Structure formats: structure tokens, C-alpha cells
Amino acid sequence: MIEASVKRRLGAFNLSADFADGGFVCLTGKNGSGKTCFLKAIAGQLPIDQGYVKVGGRDITRLPVEKRGVVLVNPGSSIPHLAVDAHLRWGAGLRRIDVDERRLSKVKDELGIDFGGRVRVLSLGMRERVSLATALLASPRAILVDEAFSNIHDRSIFIAAYRRLASTAGIDVIFATQEETDASLADHLYVITDGKLERRL
Amino acid sequence: MNWLRAISIAALVLLLIPIVVLLYYGLGPFRNPAGYSVAVFRSIELSLFSSAVAVAVDILLFTPLAYYLARGKDRLAESLVDIPISVPHPIIGVALLILDSPITPSGKFLLGLHINFYNTILGLVTALVIMSAPIYVKAMQPYFESKDAAAEDYAMGLGAGRLRTLYSVVLPDSFDGLTSASLISMSRALSEFGSISIIAFYVLQYPFYGVSSASVTIFELYNGAMAGGLYAAVTASAAMILVALPIALAGHFVRRRGRRT
Numbered sequence: 001m002i003e004a005s006v007k008r009r010l011g012a013f014n015l016s017a018d019f020a021d022g023g024f025v026c027l028t029g030k031n032g033s034g035k036t037c038f039l040k041a042i043a044g045q046l047p048i049d050q051g052y053v054k055v056g057g058r059d060i061t062r063l064p065v066e067k068r069g070v071v072l073v074n075p076g077s078s079i080p081h082l083a084v085d086a087h088l089r090w091g092a093g094l095r096r097i098d099v100d101e102r103r104l105s106k107v108k109d110e111l112g113i114d115f116g117g118r119v120r121v122l123s124l125g126m127r128e129r130v131s132l133a134t135a136l137l138a139s140p141r142a143i144l145v146d147e148a149f150s151n152i153h154d155r156s157i158f159i160a161a162y163r164r165l166a167s168t169a170g171i172d173v174i175f176a177t178q179e180e181t182d183a184s185l186a187d188h189l190y191v192i193t194d195g196k197l198e199r200r201l
Numbered sequence: 202m203n204w205l206r207a208i209s210i211a212a213l214v215l216l217l218i219p220i221v222v223l224l225y226y227g228l229g230p231f232r233n234p235a236g237y238s239v240a241v242f243r244s245i246e247l248s249l250f251s252s253a254v255a256v257a258v259d260i261l262l263f264t265p266l267a268y269y270l271a272r273g274k275d276r277l278a279e280s281l282v283d284i285p286i287s288v289p290h291p292i293i294g295v296a297l298l299i300l301d302s303p304i305t306p307s308g309k310f311l312l313g314l315h316i317n318f319y320n321t322i323l324g325l326v327t328a329l330v331i332m333s334a335p336i337y338v339k340a341m342q343p344y345f346e347s348k349d350a351a352a353e354d355y356a357m358g359l360g361a362g363r364l365r366t367l368y369s370v371v372l373p374d375s376f377d378g379l380t381s382a383s384l385i386s387m388s389r390a391l392s393e394f395g396s397i398s399i400i401a402f403y404v405l406q407y408p409f410y411g412v413s414s415a416s417v418t419i420f421e422l423y424n425g426a427m428a429g430g431l432y433a434a435v436t437a438s439a440a441m442i443l444v445a446l447p448i449a450l451a452g453h454f455v456r457r458r459g460r461r462t
Binding site for chain 1: 349351352354355356357358359360361362363365369370373374
């Protein structure tokens with residue numbers, strides 16, 4: 001469950017939302033509506049002037065990025081020099097979570113990661129699969145996905161699998177997208193219109 | 202555009218003419234055996250050794266600082282980094298001398314720990330670190346700034362602290378930047394004279410007992426403290442340029458290649 005009310009004087013940015021039901025949440029809005037800023041503020045990558053961010057009832061507003069338990073994944077999110085399997089285990093390793101072969105294989109199978117090699121040489125879509133799977137295996141409290149589903153082929157199948165795996169692991173996911181039709185792939189839909197965030201589903 | 206090109210070439214010629222003239226006379230009409238004697242080559246060897254050690258220290262200690270400045274936007278720290286190279290270089294030599302002098306408390310403390318800068322390899326390397334580190338930082342900082350921070354933000358979101366992110370995510374992907382900055386700062390260290398002529402005019406330690414750095418040796422040849430005179434100084438300078446130039450050019454070449462890829 002994520003609850004956030006963030007205000008930035010720069011860019012007159014002021015959004016509040018209570019994703020009280022958690023689950024797999026779709027966040028849409030036009031270009032420049034503030035989706036990315038909102039997600040970055042929750043992840044701690046964008047300082048806020050006023051407001052708060054709570055995850056699972058815990059106030060994380062003043063915590064540094066690495067201590068929030070929130071991973072923001074966007075199309076540039078990957079560690080290029082690592083090989084695919086090392087990448088998948090990397091985040092879990094930081095949190096001292098042991099990822100056994102069975103769990104790794106299951107996640108790879110379900111998310112269509114049937115390739116290896118250095119992440120640097122992979123296509124953008126392949127990198128997105130690896131980055132999203134890495135975030136999942138690290139078992140954070142929440143994963144924020146900023147357009148990182150956009151270059152993946154068989155997108156709806158991938159999102160359905162990701163939703164299933166995140167739900168099993170008890171991880172809340174908020175994914176930002178341009179397409180309101182993506183709401184069909186989510187538990188809830190939130191839309192940013194004219195600087196206001198409303199729940200539609 | 203042609204005028205711009207012409208002015209740029211003229212400016213370059215202005216910069217390079219003294220070097221070209223020196224190479225011509227040093228390797229040609231003024232060539233003097235004292236300029237490529239064993240003593241001169243030993244001094245070049247000491248310069249290469251001490252500069253390489255200084256650059257290794259730069260990499261270890263100042264890469265985190267360059268990264269901090271690139272991501273932290275600490276304007277005060279950014280200004281402070283420039284201080285050693287914005288003052289006349291002999292001042293750094295005098296400062297090190299006082300820092301480690303038996304008549305000052307800091308010197309008594311350091312000497313008590315057997316840390317002696319005066320005419321030692323440690324003193325030479327310390328001076329070279331202080332003079333080359335700002336150049337290293339100023340080369341690495343824009344390199345880090347030019348890198349997309351998305352991978353770093355992602356790694357930190359996964360739980361990596363800033364330092365871990367630097368060593369595990371940023372540096373393994375920064376070979377060209379590191380190599381280029383190291384070579385540029387090494388060529389800076391090789392050219393240092395002002396500070397080392399005070400703190401380590403010569404070294405009184407094995408394996409360089411009685412050897413001076415190349416820049417000091419050239420000065421000694423020039424002023425007659427070493428046998429050879431002006432012609433030998435010109436020849437030794439040309440020899441030093443032949444050693445230092447490829448290092449400086451390699452640094453810039455690697456940086457340009459890094460920008461293209």
C-alpha cells in the first residue's frame with residue numbers, strides 16, 4: 001500500500017494519492033501530466049518541498065533512495081556490464097535474499113527470459129525484461145514501472161505474468177503508461193488530469 | 202567557417218611552435234650526449250615511476266570525489282578542488298615542507314610516525330598527487346556527469362548505497378573515462394616542477410638514491426649544476442617530450458573514442 005502527497009514548488013507540481021488497495025496499479029495521464037515526477041518522488045529520486053510518502057504505513061519521506069524498499073524501473077534501468085543471470089540475482093544479493101535455481105528458472109520462464117549474455121548487448125525490450133525481473137527477485141515493498149513495459153513484445157502476456165508473480169510475492173506495482181486501455185491489465189486505474197490524480201477503477 | 206579554422210590553426214601553431222623547435226634542436230643541431238646520459242634516463246625513470254604511483258593514488262582516492270561532485274552538486278567542494286593548481290606551484294612544495302617540518306606540531310607528529318616528505322619518494326609522490334589530482338577530478342567529473350543516471354538510480358532503488366553504486370555499477374562501465382583521466386593526470390604529474398623542486402629536489406632512497414625528477418634534472422643541466430649546459434638541457438627536454446607526449450596524446454585519444462562510442 002502506497003500513500004503519497006507530494007508538492008514541488010518548481011514546476012508547480014502537487015499530487016496526492018492513496019493506493020490503499022495496493023496490487024497492480026495502472027497510472028495514466030497525458031505527456032507532461034506528472035506521472036514520471038510522481039513516481040520519482042515516491043522512489044526518492046526527486047526531492048519534494050512538502051508532503052509525505054508512506055509505504056505499508058511506514059513514512060519513508062526522508063529516507064534515502066536505497067533504504068526505501070521501492071524500485072523505480074524505466075527503460076534505462078539496467079546494469080550493462082553484468083551477464084543476465086548475475087543481473088537477475090544482483091538486487092536480491094544486496095538484500096541478502098537467496099535466489100535458488102528453481103525460483104530463478106520460474107521467473108525467467110514466466111517472463112520470457114530465454115537468452116543470456118551481457119545486458120549491454122541486449123535489445124531494449126530484452127533489457128526491460130531483465131530489469132523488471134531483477135526488481136521482482138529483489139522483493140522490494142513496491143515496484144514503480146515508468147514506461148518500462150513499452151518495448152516488450154507480447155506486452156499484455158508479459159504484464160499478466162508480471163502481475164501474477166508480483167501478486168504471489170506480495171509486491172505492489174504501479175506502472176505508468178500513456179494508454180488508458182492498459183487499465184484492463186491492472187487491478188486499479190488512476191488518471192492524472194489537470195494536475196489532479198483520480199481513481200477511476 | 203574557414204576563418205574559424207584558420208584562427209584555430211594559428212592558435213595551435215602558437216602553442217606548438219616552442220615544442221617543435223625544441224624537438225628539432227634537441228634531436229638535431231644541439232644534440233649533446235649529456236642530454237641522454239644514464240643520469241637523465243634515471244631521472245625520466247623516476248618521473249615515470251612517481252607519476253604512475255601518483256595516478257594510482259588519484260584513482261583510488263579521487264574517483265569517489267569526482268563522482269560526488271558529479272552527482273552531489275556541491276559547489277563549495279568543487280571550488281576547493283581547484284586550489285592546489287590555482288596557486289603558484291612552489292607554494293605546495295613549501296606547504297608540504299612546513300607540514301612535515303620538525304619545528305611544527307604536525308611535522309613532529311608525522312615524523313613520529315616515520316612519515317618524511319623531504320627528499321623522499323613519499324614526498325615526491327605526495328606533491329605529484331596534490332598537483333595531478335585536481336586535473337584527474339576535472340577530467341572524471343564531466344565524464345560521470347555525461348553518463349545517464351538511470352542505471353545508478355535503479356541500483357540504489359534495489360538497495361545499493363552511493364559508494365557501492367560507484368564501484369559496482371558506474372566504474373565497471375567507465376574504462377574509457379578512467380583511462381583517459383589517468384593518462385591526462387599522469388602527463389600533468391610528469392610535467393610538474395615547482396612543488397617537487399622544493400620538497401624532493403632529489404630522492405635519497407633506494408632504488409633512486411640521488412636521482413632527481415626529469416624536470417629538475419633539465420633545470421640542473423640548464424643552470425650548470427649538472428655538467429652539460431644549455432645544449433644538454435635541450436636534448437634532455439626533447440627526450441622527455443618523446444616520453445610524455447604519447448601519454449598525453451593517448452589520454453585525449455581514449456577520451457575522444459569514448460565520446461564516439
